[in-house]
Amino acid sequence: MKKLELHTTLAVYDNADELSIQDRSLMDQAIEARHRAYAPYSNFTVGCALLLDNGIVVTGNNQENAAYPSGLCAERVAIFAAGAQYPGVAVLKMAITASPKDDSFHKPVPPCGACRQSIAEYENNQKEPIELYFMGAAGKVMKSDSISDLLPLIFDKNYL
Helix, strand or coil: CCCCCCCCCCEEECCHHHCCHHHHHHHHHHHHHHHCCECCCCCEEEEEEEEECCCCEEEEECECCCCHHHCECHHHHHHHHHHHHCCCCCEEEEEEEEEECCCCCCCCCCCCHHHHHHHHHHHHHHCCCCEEEEECCCCCEEEECCHHHCCCCCCCHHHC
8 A cells, every 4th residue: 555645835925915916906806796795594705706817807706595505606606607708718816705794704715625626627627727815804815826736636527
């Protein structure tokens, strides 16, 4: 038997003010999207902003439903909208922010497993990494250079 060790390296910023002007603007748009989230059941709001290769920013937020599995996460709302509206245009960066409606959560919140898999599909399809920035309502921001940092054993079309 052999052991496989997996390592991930993430950049950690003390707060969003340490980001570049472009990345801070993207996070600000994610924050605005979070405030528009439809989360009447969990009261946990998530916002996402994507920077596309053509310079356009696409935003999304979580959309809940009384039949819980029918809702959709902010990351998938944004990336599916980008894919539908701008097919073939690469996603360069993704900013994510999440917190209860009272903005009380200050730990970085990464994408859930389903969102990681969806992001991996787009990253694999465009053959270039997507930078991910994620935070709570405030506080530290984590940066991943690729979804493979968060999902190192990606299931993709090569397994089909």
